[in-house]
Amino acid sequence: MFDCIILGVVLEKALTGYDIKKEIESKIGNFYKVSHGRLYPTLKKLADKSFLTMNEQMQGGRQKKYYKATEAGKAMFFEWLSSPVDPNAGVEAQLVHIFFYGKLSKEIRDKQLQEYEFLIQQQVRQLEAISKKIPSDGMDDEDYFETSILFFGIQSAHNSLRWLKHIKNQKPFSLFLNENEE
Amino acid sequence: MFDCIILGVVLEKALTGYDIKKEIESKIGNFYKVSHGRLYPTLKKLADKSFLTMNEQMQGGRQKKYYKATEAGKAMFFEWLSSPVDPNAGVEAQLVHIFFYGKLSKEIRDKQLQEYEFLIQQQVRQLEAISKKIPSDGMDDEDYFETSILFFGIQSAHNSLRWLKHIKNQKPFSLFLNENEE
DNA sequence: GATTCCATGTAAATGGTTACATGATTCT
DNA sequence: AGAATCATGTAACCATTTACATGGAATC
Numbered sequence: 001m002f003d004c005i006i007l008g009v010v011l012e013k014a015l016t017g018y019d020i021k022k023e024i025e026s027k028i029g030n031f032y033k034v035s036h037g038r039l040y041p042t043l044k045k046l047a048d049k050s051f052l053t054m055n056e057q058m059q060g061g062r063q064k065k066y067y068k069a070t071e072a073g074k075a076m077f078f079e080w081l082s083s084p085v086d087p088n089a090g091v092e093a094q095l096v097h098i099f100f101y102g103k104l105s106k107e108i109r110d111k112q113l114q115e116y117e118f119l120i121q122q123q124v125r126q127l128e129a130i131s132k133k134i135p136s137d138g139m140d141d142e143d144y145f146e147t148s149i150l151f152f153g154i155q156s157a158h159n160s161l162r163w164l165k166h167i168k169n170q171k172p173f174s175l176f177l178n179e180n181e182e
Numbered sequence: 183m184f185d186c187i188i189l190g191v192v193l194e195k196a197l198t199g200y201d202i203k204k205e206i207e208s209k210i211g212n213f214y215k216v217s218h219g220r221l222y223p224t225l226k227k228l229a230d231k232s233f234l235t236m237n238e239q240m241q242g243g244r245q246k247k248y249y250k251a252t253e254a255g256k257a258m259f260f261e262w263l264s265s266p267v268d269p270n271a272g273v274e275a276q277l278v279h280i281f282f283y284g285k286l287s288k289e290i291r292d293k294q295l296q297e298y299e300f301l302i303q304q305q306v307r308q309l310e311a312i313s314k315k316i317p318s319d320g321m322d323d324e325d326y327f328e329t330s331i332l333f334f335g336i337q338s339a340h341n342s343l344r345w346l347k348h349i350k351n352q353k354p355f356s357l358f359l360n361e362n363e364e
Numbered sequence: 365g366a367t368t369c370c371a372t373g374t375a376a377a378t379g380g381t382t383a384c385a386t387g388a389t390t391c392t
Numbered sequence: 393a394g395a396a397t398c399a400t401g402t403a404a405c406c407a408t409t410t411a412c413a414t415g416g417a418a419t420c
C-alpha cells in the first residue's frame with residue numbers, strides 16, 4: 001500500500017521525498033504514519049524498478065531529488081486503486097483508497113463504494129446480533145467496559161454508512177455535520 | 183501492548199494459548215489481530231520472565247499448557263493499564279485500554295477517560311478549523327474525495343465523544359443506539 | 365549564535381507474518 | 393473416511409522503527 005500512496009501523490013507533479021512526507025502527513029496523517037527511515041529507501045526502490053523517475057537538482061546549495069510516477073508507476077497505482085480492499089485490513093486501508101477515488105472513473109468508484117457499503121452492512125448485522133444477546137441490566141464494571149467497545153463498533157459502522165451514503169451521491173459537506181450534537 | 187493484553191485475559195483464570203487467542207479474537211478481534219506464530223513465542227517469553235505461570239497438562243491425549251498471570255504479571259498489567267495511552271497511537275490502542283477499564287479503580291479510569299475526551303475535543307477543534315477553510319462549492323472529483331476523509335474524521339471524533347460521555351456515566355447501552363438512523 | 369526547518373541517507377534492532385511441521389479429537 | 397477444530401511450536405523472511413549521521417538555509 002505504501003508504494004501506491006507514494007505513486008498517488010506524484011502522479012502529476014514531481015516532489016521531493018521531504019515534500020511527499022509532508023503531503024501524506026497533512027492529508028491522511030491522522031490515521032496513516034510515515035517515517036522518513038522508511039520513505040527514502042522506498043523511493044529508491046521504486047525508482048530502481050522504474051515506477052518513479054528521479055530528477056536530481058541543486059537548489060540554493062541544497063541537494064534535492066524530485067520523484068514523479070512513470071507510466072508503469074501510474075499503471076500500478078490504478079491497478080491497486082481499482083482492486084477491492086481486503087476486508088480484513090482495517091478501516092484505514094479503505095479510507096486511503098477513498099482518498100484517491102477522485103482519480104478513478106465513476107463506474108469503478110461507485111462499484112467499490114457499493115461493495116464497501118455492503119461489507120459494513122454485514123458487519124452491522126453481525127455486531128448487532130451479538131449485542132442483542134447481551135443483557136443490558138445487572139452488568140458489573142468488568143462486563144460494562146468489555147461490552148462498551150462492541151457498541152463503539154456498532155456506532156462507528158452506522159456512521160460509516162451515513163458517510164458513505166453522502167459521498168456516494170457526492171453531496172456537499174456543508175450538509176453533513178448538522179445532525180451532530182455536542 | 184500485546185504482552186499486556188495477554189496478561190489481562192489470564193489475570194484470574196488459567197487458559198491455553200489456543201484459548202487466549204480465541205478470547206482476544208472474539209472480544210477485540212474486530213480491530214486487533216493475533217497470529218499464533220506470534221502468540222506462542224510471546225507466552226514462552228512471558229513465562230521465562232515470570233510474568234506468567236505455565237501449567238502443563240495432558241487432557242484426553244492432548245498436550246495443553248495453561249497460563250496464568252503471576253503477581254509480577256498483574257503488577258505489570260495494571261501499570262500499563264493505569265498509564266495514559268500514547269496520543270500518537272491509533273484509536274485501537276485506546277479501545278484496548280478501555281476494554282480493560284472495568285478492572286481499574288473508578289478514580290484512575292475516570293481520569294484516563296477524561297484525558298481521552300479532552301484529546302478528542304482538541305482533535306475536533308483542529309479538524310473543524312481545517313474544514314472551515316475549505317470551500318464546499320465548485321469542488322472537482324479529486325478535491326471532493328480528498329476532503330471526504332476529513333469529514334469522516336470529524337464525524338468519527340464527534341461519535342467518540344458521544345460514546346465517551348455515555349460510558350463515563352456508565353449509562354446502559356439500551357439507550358445508546360436509538361439516535362442512529364438507517 | 366542558536367534553534368528550527370529543509371533535506372537526505374544508512375543500519376541495527378525490533379517486530380511480526382507466513383509457511384512449515386505435527387498430531388489428536390470431534391463432527392458429519 | 394474426511395473435514396473441521398483443537399493444540400502447539402519453529403524459522404525464514406519481510407516490514408518497520410529508531411537511532412545514527414550529516415549539513416545547509418532561514419528565522420529569531
